[in-house]
Amino acid sequence: MSLKNQKFNKSIEVLTKSIRGEVLLDELMSRHTSFKIGGSAEIFVKPYDADDLITTLRWAKNNKMPIFVVGNGTNIIVSDSGIEGVVIKISDTFSNMIFDRNDVLVQAGVSLQKLLEEGMRRNLCGMEFAWGIPGAIGGSIAMNAGSNSRFLSTRVKYVNVVDYNGSIFKLNHDELRFDYRYSRIQDENLILLDALFELESKDFKEIEKERETSIIIRREKQPINYPCAGSVFKNPPTTYAGRVLDEAGCKGLRIGDAQISELHANFIINLGNATAHDIVSLIRDAQARVYKVKDLILELEIKLAGNFRDIRLMEKKK
Numbered sequence: 001m002s003l004k005n006q007k008f009n010k011s012i013e014v015l016t017k018s019i020r021g022e023v024l025l026d027e028l029m030s031r032h033t034s035f036k037i038g039g040s041a042e043i044f045v046k047p048y049d050a051d052d053l054i055t056t057l058r059w060a061k062n063n064k065m066p067i068f069v070v071g072n073g074t075n076i077i078v079s080d081s082g083i084e085g086v087v088i089k090i091s092d093t094f095s096n097m098i099f100d101r102n103d104v105l106v107q108a109g110v111s112l113q114k115l116l117e118e119g120m121r122r123n124l125c126g127m128e129f130a131w132g133i134p135g136a137i138g139g140s141i142a143m144n145a146g147s148n149s150r151f152l153s154t155r156v157k158y159v160n161v162v163d164y165n166g167s168i169f170k171l172n173h174d175e176l177r178f179d180y181r182y183s184r185i186q187d188e189n190l191i192l193l194d195a196l197f198e199l200e201s202k203d204f205k206e207i208e209k210e211r212e213t214s215i216i217i218r219r220e221k222q223p224i225n226y227p228c229a230g231s232v233f234k235n236p237p238t239t240y241a242g243r244v245l246d247e248a249g250c251k252g253l254r255i256g257d258a259q260i261s262e263l264h265a266n267f268i269i270n271l272g273n274a275t276a277h278d279i280v281s282l283i284r285d286a287q288a289r290v291y292k293v294k295d296l297i298l299e300l301e302i303k304l305a306g307n308f309r310d311i312r313l314m315e316k317k318k
């Protein structure tokens with residue numbers, strides 16, 4: 001083993017001993033994405049708490065390693081060649097919720113569905129549009145998840161984040177610069193630790209009914225029986241991405257085992273053995289069709305992680 005490799009292994013050993021959480025080498029990301037696709041993370045860390053997270057961030061900085069954060073992995077495509085550097089998974093170890101009347105302080109690893117369930121038990125909601133969204137709180141706030149023109153951001157009062165230097169600070173609602181499927185967390189190397197939501201008092205039965213309706217609609221309209229990652233493209237300002245993809249004849253298009261769903265054209269499904277390359281190639285082809293037929297560039301909602309340099313996607317001029 002070269003001296004460089006020996007030093008690197010020693011350094012990983014130091015990280016492993018310094019934190020309470022898990023450190024894994026070459027962990028397959030297909031285990032951590034709803035698409036069930038993705039190569040290995042060079043170093044995969046599941047911090048136990050915020051101290052672990054800060055230790056990991058400082059370690060990555062000292063070792064000049066890039067960082068990628070993953071929550072439930074329900075809105076990402078990970079390259080078949082994996083992710084270089086450190087992948088930090090914020091999930092079940094960040095799982096506390098503290099309710100105080102209509103407010104609830106929720107840690108980033110709590111699933112959105114768990115928050116809704118716990119709220120419902122206390123006659124609290126105001127986020128009925130979010131039933132069925134499978135993300136964790138961190139990813140859902142970073143993405144400003146929502147549906148039917150309603151967004152999670154409307155219920156977020158503030159969040160606590162940590163930057164890649166390991167400094168923790170608070171950002172109020174207005175400082176997060178929320179927009180459609182956007183918050184500044186996406187652009188500024190920030191990791192969400194927890195968030196304060198203000199929920200609305202509501203009758204239990206009413207919330208339960210809204211949940212059922214919402215889940216029935218999702219079952220009817222979305223191909224939830226297949227591995228997928230939600231909407232591939234953002235809706236253009238005046239129409240739906242699903243509609244334009246359908247009108248451009250994209251439904252059913254297939255590359256390998258990746259297929260544009262027959263049920264909902266803005267969903268790509270993994271029929272079994274799709275690769276990330278199949279999926280992103282299909283995205284490129286769908287974009288090209290829509291551009292040709294509708295003179296419209298569809299922007300990605302889904303996030304890409306790892307190397308996709310050999311597939312050129314269209315981007316809107318900023």
Ligand SMILES: Cc1cc2nc3c(=O)[nH]c(=O)nc-3n(C[C@H](O)[C@H](O)[C@H](O)COP(=O)(O)OP(=O)(O)OC[C@H]3O[C@@H](n4cnc5c(N)ncnc54)[C@H](O)[C@@H]3O)c2cc1C
Pocket residue numbers: 034068069070071072073074075076090108132133134135136137138139140141142143144145146147185190191192193222224228229230231303
């Ligand atoms: C069947 C299905 C239906 C869906 N329906 C909807 C829907 O109706 N509406 C909708 O908006 N979305 C929907 N989605 C997409 C997805 O569930 C949401 O975007 C979700 O909120 C993402 O959360 P996540 O934890 O899975 O994030 P991930 O996919 O893990 O990550 C998404 C992004 O957030 C970042 N991130 C993750 N955790 C953190 C953190 N702690 N701090 C900072 N950044 C972080 C990641 O780096 C990445 O850029 C659906 C997905 C599926 C599979």
